[in-house]
Amino acid sequence: MTQGSNPNEGPLAIDLSGVSKSYGRRVRALVGVDIHVRRGEIYGLLGPNGAGKSTLVKVMMTIVRPDSIQGTVLGRAVGDKGALATIGYLPEHHRFPPYLTGRQVVEFSGAMSLVPRRERKIRAGALLDRVGLGAWGRRPLSSYSKGMRQRAGLAAALVNEPQLVVLDEPTDGVDPVGRREFRDLIVALRDEGRTVMLNSHLLSEVETVCSRVAIMVQGRVVSQGTIDELTASSRRYEIVIEGTVPLWCGTSVAVQAMPPGSLLTAGISGAGTRLVFLGLDAAAAQPILDRLRTEGRTVVAVQTVRESLEDLFMRAVTDPTTGLIFKPGAAS
Amino acid sequence: MQTIAIFVAAYRELSARRLFWLALGTTLLVVGIFASVGINEIGLTLFGLNGASPFFNTNAMSPETFYKLFFVKFGIEWWLGMLATVLALVTTCGIVPDLVAPGSIDLILAKPISRPRLFLTKYATGLLFAALQVLIFSTAVFFVIGIRGGAWEWALFLAVPIVTFFYSLLFSICAMVGMVTRSSIASLILTVMAWAAISAVTFGEWLTNQGLLANTMDIVACERVLADTTKPPDEDRRAEVEERLAHAMESRPNWLTAHGWFYWIYVGLPKTAETLDAMERVLIDTAKIPSGLKGEAFSGPRVFEPNEATVEEFQAAVHEQSASRSLWWVLGTSLAFEAVMLWIATAVFVRRDY
Numbered sequence: 001m002t003q004g005s006n007p008n009e010g011p012l013a014i015d016l017s018g019v020s021k022s023y024g025r026r027v028r029a030l031v032g033v034d035i036h037v038r039r040g041e042i043y044g045l046l047g048p049n050g051a052g053k054s055t056l057v058k059v060m061m062t063i064v065r066p067d068s069i070q071g072t073v074l075g076r077a078v079g080d081k082g083a084l085a086t087i088g089y090l091p092e093h094h095r096f097p098p099y100l101t102g103r104q105v106v107e108f109s110g111a112m113s114l115v116p117r118r119e120r121k122i123r124a125g126a127l128l129d130r131v132g133l134g135a136w137g138r139r140p141l142s143s144y145s146k147g148m149r150q151r152a153g154l155a156a157a158l159v160n161e162p163q164l165v166v167l168d169e170p171t172d173g174v175d176p177v178g179r180r181e182f183r184d185l186i187v188a189l190r191d192e193g194r195t196v197m198l199n200s201h202l203l204s205e206v207e208t209v210c211s212r213v214a215i216m217v218q219g220r221v222v223s224q225g226t227i228d229e230l231t232a233s234s235r236r237y238e239i240v241i242e243g244t245v246p247l248w249c250g251t252s253v254a255v256q257a258m259p260p261g262s263l264l265t266a267g268i269s270g271a272g273t274r275l276v277f278l279g280l281d282a283a284a285a286q287p288i289l290d291r292l293r294t295e296g297r298t299v300v301a302v303q304t305v306r307e308s309l310e311d312l313f314m315r316a317v318t319d320p321t322t323g324l325i326f327k328p329g330a331a332s
Numbered sequence: 333m334q335t336i337a338i339f340v341a342a343y344r345e346l347s348a349r350r351l352f353w354l355a356l357g358t359t360l361l362v363v364g365i366f367a368s369v370g371i372n373e374i375g376l377t378l379f380g381l382n383g384a385s386p387f388f389n390t391n392a393m394s395p396e397t398f399y400k401l402f403f404v405k406f407g408i409e410w411w412l413g414m415l416a417t418v419l420a421l422v423t424t425c426g427i428v429p430d431l432v433a434p435g436s437i438d439l440i441l442a443k444p445i446s447r448p449r450l451f452l453t454k455y456a457t458g459l460l461f462a463a464l465q466v467l468i469f470s471t472a473v474f475f476v477i478g479i480r481g482g483a484w485e486w487a488l489f490l491a492v493p494i495v496t497f498f499y500s501l502l503f504s505i506c507a508m509v510g511m512v513t514r515s516s517i518a519s520l521i522l523t524v525m526a527w528a529a530i531s532a533v534t535f536g537e538w539l540t541n542q543g544l545l546a547n548t549m550d551i552v553a554c555e556r557v558l559a560d561t562t563k564p565p566d567e568d569r570r571a572e573v574e575e576r577l578a579h580a581m582e583s584r585p586n587w588l589t590a591h592g593w594f595y596w597i598y599v600g601l602p603k604t605a606e607t608l609d610a611m612e613r614v615l616i617d618t619a620k621i622p623s624g625l626k627g628e629a630f631s632g633p634r635v636f637e638p639n640e641a642t643v644e645e646f647q648a649a650v651h652e653q654s655a656s657r658s659l660w661w662v663l664g665t666s667l668a669f670e671a672v673m674l675w676i677a678t679a680v681f682v683r684r685d686y
Binding site: 023058061062063064065081082084085087089091093094095096097099100104108109111112113114116117156 | 334340344345436437440443685
């Protein structure tokens with residue numbers, strides 16, 4: 001997918017429905033999860049610890065056996081060897097043997113993904129250069145920092161030139177500069193036509209690169225879509241004026257005068273009085289601005305505001321009835 | 333491609349361990365000791381020191397025979413069959429637990445390889461280590477016997493497949509326990525305990541079998557004496573034989589029961605000792621060790637002797653029964669045990685989530 005195309009259209013790389021997994025009778029790690037990732041997009045998987053993100057990824061990679069699952073990955077059944085050969089996977093907390101060199105790690109990964117010997121030798125050098133380990137390829141991983149091991153892992157995940165790249169917390173332990181490089185690399189992978197599934201706790205990272213996200217809480221996908229779609233309901237229009245809150249604000253007259261928006265809050269802020277209208281767009285706000293000007297009010301600022309991904313995430317992981325954060329861990 | 337990659341990775345894994353080099357160094361040390369032992373007309377020599385021996389000297393046997401015998405008794409029974417096996421178990425007991433360790437298993441299960449194939453290939457890498465160790469030892473001994481004994485005995489290399497098979501019987505237990513417990517220490521300890529238990533059952537079966545055989549022969553011999561009309565025993569002798577017969581008949585159910593229990597347990601277990609015995613038999617036959625030593629090499633100590641049958645008759649019966657358990661019976665029942673161990677480990681591996 002190139003930037004600018006509709007993220008809700010196109011063939012699916014991951015098309016899974018009803019994914020369930022229980023551990024014993026008490027722990028339900030995944031409860032009928034539906035997930036649909038389009039080819040060529042960067043898809044973010046979010047959720048608190050124990051939400052089931054890694055379990056979902058492990059189900060896709062055949063590391064965990066689901067209780068039930070329907071659908072396909074890259075057009076084939078989950079676990080199909082042909083499909084697995086075209087997926088690159090970097091697991092969370094991976095442990096490559098410390099005595100192997102970076103090059104050996106990449107070459108071993110290539111051999112296990114059925115990449116021909118000559119090809120994987122060529123690719124190993126190129127990939128190590130790409131992740132910034134060109135000069136470290138012949139040194140053992142025991143001499144690498146954590147961030148360097150992540151880079152080596154990423155190179156190993158890409159050795160089979162995958163159509164789908166699944167990255168589970170790829171920037172864990174990576175410094176800010178390295179994170180930036182990782183982000184650039186993920187975008188570059190997307191631009192090459194690959195699908196990237198990114199499982200990360202770093203919301204800013206996901207917000208920056210992902211075209212669509214899913215938020216998981218206690219084994220369920222509670223929100224899924226583009227960030228614009230997910231935050232649309234939270235779109236607000238803020239008008240800051242000098243002086244006190246107009247008397248008509250909050251009255252039925254005001255509400256009728258301002259369809260489709262309605263006054264969300266009105267109160268004194270540092271710069272004056274802030275009026276916040278929910279779901280209002282610029283055109284619909286003009287009558288309000290006209291009225292304020294008619295009354296001789298000074299309009300200090302006008303802006304549209306929408307929820308950040310962090311706000312969205314916090315809303316998703318908060319129990320609306322109690323106002324408390326859902327407890328970590330799978331649903332029981 | 334994947335199989336080769338796993339073998340190469342296993343070699344790298346083993347060679348990265350100090351234990352691997354310790355095992356290799358110990359093997360070469362043992363070969364050095366083997367090479368330093370010599371034989372002359374007086375007796376044995378060790379690092380140039382002479383020790384007189386009435387049995388081991390060049391008047392009693394040729395240097396070639398001595399070295400072959402030394403290889404069989406010391407090289408196989410003690411080194412390969414005992415110490416090197418423990419060393420190999422210590423070195424390789426971590427192969428399966430390391431395979432299924434968190435962080436490692438995710439990387440490999442996500443690859444297009446089936447779990448049974450992955451596990452069995454990893455299992456084979458453990459056997460490769462044992463085979464490598466035996467190959468190094470056999471090669472070194474081959475040259476020692478060639479140079480010092482004057483015989484280039486290719487049959488020594490039969491030790492590689494047979495000792496590897498012997499090792500595979502124990503390593504299958506190690507792999508199964510390692511898969512179930514995911515612990516190197518547990519797999520090592522339980523394998524050694526299982527080996528001790530197998531040896532105890534084997535000894536118990538042998539002991540009760542000897543007793544049962546002696547009992548059977550005693551009954552046959554007593555009945556033969558009592559039924560002999562050409563030389564009928566006098567009254568005292570008849571009374572004595574009748575008493576012995578009654579005693580033998582009385583104890584027979586106990587022998588049958590005891591042996592029956594041991595035998596059925598024994599059938600289900602791997603025949604580790606018998607596998608090495610078979611190895612010795614093959615080597616003795618192929619390497620043309622004199623027949624006088626042949627019987628000595630595989631006849632066990634005698635615990636029971638029938639009162640009425642002659643020692644020769646009893647020995648002949650023991651040999652006859654020993655021969656009735658063919659090499660194929662030993663290999664077949666052992667392989668069945670190994671297959672069960674591997675099946676359990678594979679089933680656990682295939683069904684488990686990581």
